[in-house]
Amino acid sequence: MEKRKIIKIKPKKIYTKAEDYKRYYVTGAIGGFRNPYDFRLTFYNIDSNEFLLKTQNLKENKNIPDVEIQNKLKEVEMTHILQCELIMTEQAVKELYEFLKKEMKILDNLKETYCPNCKKLIKWVPTEIDDVFRGKCPNCGMEFIKDKNNIVRLQKVLPKNE
Numbered sequence: 053m054e055k056r057k058i059i060k061i062k063p064k065k066i067y068t069k070a071e072d073y074k075r076y077y078v079t080g081a082i083g084g085f086r087n088p089y090d091f092r093l094t095f096y097n098i099d100s101n102e103f104l105l106k107t108q109n110l111k112e113n114k115n116i117p118d119v120e121i122q123n124k125l126k127e128v129e130m131t132h133i134l135q136c137e138l139i140m141t142e143q144a145v146k147e148l149y150e151f152l153k154k155e156m157k158i159l160d161n162l163k164e165t166y167c168p169n170c171k172k173l174i175k176w177v178p179t180e181i182d183d184v185f186r187g188k189c190p191n192c193g194m195e196f197i198k199d200k201n202n203i204v205r206l207q208k209v210l211p212k213n214e
């Protein structure tokens with residue numbers, strides 16, 4: 053019998069948003085492996101207004117001795133509003149881990165980019181275009197752009213939104 057050639061198929065990826073796709077702004081995450089196949093990550097936001105108000109009121113209260121205020125301050129709760137939970141496979145966790153490592157490296161490199169003119173650290177701000185940052189030298193005012201391919205170059209014209 054003739055041996056069949058094994059053809060590896062690499063699917064062409066396309067990304068499409070689910071109908072109930074949502075976007076959250078979060079400040080932190082909790083979770084971990086529930087078992088070897090089930091990794092859970094819950095994202096939250098902190099309600100700091102309430103916390104600040106309560107601590108401020110305590111600090112300004114002249115009727116309570118300082119020692120008591122210190123103890124009460126430790127008891128003030130900060131609400132963490134859980135926004136959503138993701139349940140991931142081990143493979144998804146590995147991919148996320150590699151992705152985050154890569155992204156953090158890019159960010160760290162960016163934070164250590166110096167102006168070629170005066171060797172000062174460039175300050176970066178986001179732009180209206182995803183993945184594109186604008187940088188400015190605080191000393192000479194020279195402007196830079198980091199594009200989607202993470203290439204930093206002198207800014208001439210800001211690319212138009214695609």
Ligand SMILES: [Zn+2]
Pocket residue numbers: 167168169170171172189190191192193194
């Ligand atoms: Zn400069």
